[in-house]
Amino acid sequence: MNEKYFPEVIEAKWQQHWHDTHAFEVKGGDQRPKFYCLEMLPYPSGFLHMGHVRNYSIGDALAWYKRLQGFNVLHPIGWDSFGQPAEQAAIKRGVNPRAWTEENIVHMRGQLQRLGVSYDWSREIAAHRPEYYKWDQWFFLKMYERGLAYKKLSPVNWCPREGTVLSNEQSSGGVCWRCGAAVEKRDLQQWFLRITDYAEQLVADTAEIEATWPEKVIKRQRDWVGRSEGAYIDFTVKDSDKKIRVFTTRIDTVFGATAIVLAPDHPLIDELLKGSALRGDVERFAQKVAAERKRPADASAEEIKEGLNTGVLAVNPFSRETIPVWVANYVLMDYGTGAVMSVPAHDERDFEFAQKYSLPIRQVIAPVTHRQIAAEPQSVTGTDQSAEMRHAFTDYGVLINSGEWGGKLSAVAIKEMAQHAETSGFGGGAVTYRLRDWGISRQRFWGAPVPIIDCAKCGSVAVPYKDLPVLLPETAEFTGSGESPLSGVPEFVNTTCPQCDGPARRETDTMDTFVDSSWYFFRYCDPRNEAAPFDPEIVKQWIPVDQYIGGDSHAVLHLIYARFWNKVMRDLGLISFAEPVKKLLTQGMVTNRVEGTDEWKAMSKSLGNGVDPDEMIEAFGADAARLFILFAAPVENELRWNETGIEGAVRFLRKVYTMVWRWHERLADPGQRVPAAQAGEFSAGARALRRKTHQTIARVTNDFEHLHLNTSVAALMELFNELTDLEVQPDTASPSDLFAVREALESLTLMLAPFCPHIAEELWEKLGHSGGLLAQATVAAVPTWPQADPEWARKEELEIPIQVNGRLRARVLAAPDVSEEDLRAAALADEKVRSFIDGHEVVKVVVVPRRLVNIVVR
């Protein structure tokens, strides 16, 4: 090879080598410990973007690090290949979604290979291929059998003029994007997965991953599930045997309830208003609310609250008080029970509502201080200030105006009143969740068909397992009308009922693409299995995933679905663990300046601030691009693109390359290697180099364990700078010098491999090793990663800062094992120090062994 660094030559050479030797293909069950390194699979849009490059560079660095450490590393990749863009391309440009997707995959696979990412390509999967989505359908049927998949009427956006379904985006502002007609909410039969059955587990099991997932993600998932502890209370409807059940987290405020408020679409309304003169008004109100479900962003909370008194009365089971029943738009049917007790004095929303409609405001909680609680814990007294209330008082306090409960503290009352409700039979403690079931129906072509057949006689019938997969037709007519294109393919739609053999229609909805990505990393373990989604025995060897890496945009979508799916698979008996991913890293965005502005935004086509990875690779090489990306910022930070930064990375690699070339002839013959003990006395320069080498190994190894990749690179640069400072030259080097240089260069090369695998392979070869970097780790199962010798990593001489009254005044040199007394004496004897303490009284001397001395004077 050449004396000059030509990345394109080196990179092509080693990519070919890896391909020819199947270097990254793994099999389970060898004697090495396993490591599953997973990056979020890309959607095959056609082009890799810098976010992908960052994601895969991080993952690849870790995969290489673990391999060199002697782990059997599973590092797979695949394609999240169902989804919108393919269908949009079909609608707009008339292309076939399958052909479009396949072409994109070919192109992007090439890009990943040019980047040199060490994937096991033999395990590549793609969601749109029948051998994959067959198992989406299989899982769907398993869930259907267990009642975890169900169909229900659910509101969608509907254009009455065109008679089609619109997405949220297509109906923004409440009008159809094409014809401008007012969009209605219409109920359609849609398929759901009962993720709410797992709400409690999804919250509780976060304890298992709390320490190893980003706090931010855990928090968002908990918020998303929205567990809330409170109580149910049944209010009896006056002159009726009907009851209205409300959910509250503040049962201690029940004596302050001055109304019951129902969601406009509450099912009880119909029955309660039978024969009422107000019935028509309430119905009209409900329709109006349904039509404008979206909250205008600029409206104040009070403005948009609207309600109507139904004329119905209800009785508070605690106070026996009779209060009116209202309907209002701020109460949601799909949370809690769809009914609330309105306590204006102690709830902001109820307060606003009460102000607007002049409902009474009655204070039942008074503020208390800790001092009061300490003084009379059993019966604290509070003052009623209802008349002057200008805001709701939402804190805990002491109960007033609450009959026999008066004087109790909120915390106590909450427990006792729930208990009382339960023993009296009108309620009790309860937990509710914000989480809703996962709607997976999409009226689209490019997805996995829901494996259900609708029969006029038998209803919804599951497609028998033996008939899977339900294949997508080759193509369909893409009108963009909003209806599933599948419904326009008679060969697909028309079928026979598996139960009665009569004519029947297939379900034309396809599944949300998040279904595909909920379990794909299980499939990687056993990607060609034709009899099952995977063999549990094989999966057991690899999963849980040891490290998962991706953007945090999926914090509550993909990552919560995947956790849900895992729990379902466990309940199906396929696996035995609750959580599929041990450690999660959410990498930061890659941003670039938006031209003509000072703003840094995520690279995107529409902003015109994208940078093409291919161009970077061509200009600087894959190694330099990857090195820059990992060096420029901590992995979880935003990364601001900077072209001069990548030039710096090339500069560094060129210097390392030249350095190895300068030395390699004197180092190349492995036969001449001598162990350290026989290398003779080390010169001062060689000692310094060896020390730096071992310190660097310790630092980089430690940094890798925490994925502090940017500081690892900095450490490698420092080691290189130490080599530059070396006075001895190749032609004058003694055997012990050569030993130290070899040790430094080999360590540097090995530790560079996770960042820049191509040049590392090249230099490793140059240093006299054959078979590639992984020869030892994979063939002989011996770790190749360098080991820090603690003796050498330790400093030879310490520079101890001496402070006087906390201000740095001098530094003294000391041996690492210097005693406290000697250090103290040395500090006090220092000439510079003396000039600061002479004439003062030494009050105290703080000696921190090996660290510093602080002399306190007066």
Place this chain on the structure above:
RNA sequence: GCCGGAGUGGCGAAAUUGGUAUACGCACCAGACUCAAAAUCUGGCGAGGUCACACUCAUGUCGGUUCGAGUCCGACCUCCGGCACCA
């Protein structure tokens, strides 16, 4: 509005978790090489101050704890994210 996170040179960032603030890199400045430029190499690079030292100030602001605070505590300011009528 509620809940989180973060503020360190011109810039990206370090700081073994309470012990020498600014490692490493980018940009910039000077010198060497060159007819010249680029590339490369060498040196400098927080602010004030000094011929040079000395010294003083500096991790968003103000206060506190401590021999000692970027790090811990309290208040405030600014920016960035998430949720948004969730009872």
